[in-house]
Amino acid sequence: MKSGNWQVTVRNRAGGRYSESFPLKAQARAWGTEMETQSARGGMRDPRAGEITFREWHDRWWDARIVEPRTLRGDASTIKNHVMPHWADWEMRAVTRMDVQSWIRSLVEKGVGAAAIKRAYNLTSSIMRAAVDDDVIALSPCRRIDLPQIAVKPPQWFTTDQAQSILDELAAPWKTMCLLGVYTGLRWGELSGLHRHRIDQRRSRLFVVEVNTKRGIKEYPKSSRSRREVPLPAHVLEALERHIYRLDRDSVVFTTVTKGRSGRLLDDGNWRRQTWWPAIEGARYFDDDGEQQLVPHYPPHSMRHTCASWLVQKGVSLYEVQHLLGHESFQTTQRYAHLQPDAHKAVLGAWERMETSLTIAA
DSSP states (O other): OTTSOEEEEEEOTTOOEEEEEESSHHHHHHHHHHHHHHHHTTOOOOTTGGGSBHHHHHHHHHHTOOOOHHHHHHHHHHIIIIIHHHHTTSBGGGOOHHHHHHHHHHHHHTTOOHHHHHHHHHHHHHHHHHHHHTTSSSSOSOSSOOOOOOOOOOOOOOOHHHHHHHHHHSOHHHHHHHHHHHHHOOOHHHHTTOBGGGEETTTTEEEEOEEEETTEEEEOOTTOTTSEEEEOOHHHHHHHHHHHTTSOTTOBSSOOOSTTSTTOOOOHHHHIIIIIHHHHHHOEEEOTTSOEEEOOOOOTTHHHHHHHHHHHHTTOOHHHHHHHHTOSOHHHHGGGGGGSTTTTHHHHHHHHHOSOOOOOOO
């Protein structure tokens, strides 16, 4: 070439031509050899494909996704706020692993929360993996990236006295619903989406299949851990039988009871405002010193935490609790490990076996 560079051109099996220029003949030969090897293996990638911008590739990736509407809305917000401002105009081929790590560092310095950073990174990683799969880039830059640790909050759960005081404040149908929630650990959407025919009275079981969402009732995918069989204690089944004996087989078990609007699917926000929070605010219990106290201002999801906490404290294995609650990840269940009866037994035993102990004079 007049510029002094060496140009090499290769063809793929379909007849497409790809050319690149290099300052050294050896570089041109090496590139040509690599492209011919890829072509022989049937995996030749257009070296210019990576010139597409991140925004352009994101738009193609986004239009091809199959996810729940709620997830889609959350992802759109994350991409708009944390991903696009940084990556939009970058060429896909120009992004390196260190560029991704530097982006994570910039989000940390801006004060973005660890959970939001993880979601932004996971979405970016998905975009890059799709680009690899479509031969836009050869290798994803999202690998071995250090992310900020997400602080694990201890689960919020009620004591038996606190839970009883809440039940005492509720109207009859909601007493049954919350009793079921505490003793099964069902999510609120699973409680409000439970159907009459999913209750097996003979075997004292119920089957979690449907869930109530903002878009109505939907079934969990058959491959999901959320589909599960849940045992019912005798007193819970008895209360449930009193509630359902007049219901048709295919009826939803818990629905609205307001006159003129009864029988409709429950709305999470309305149920909290009209039922749950008034009960919480009116509930009182006596602590260990005999003093009357307010019940902690925990949301309905705390019934699920309460179920898991009580079971773990009674020695039920975390593995069993995971399956009862339908956790996809065992790490989610491990939040309750500190409540196990022998959680600190080994530590305390070690201190007791020490020959001498430090003391403070009285």
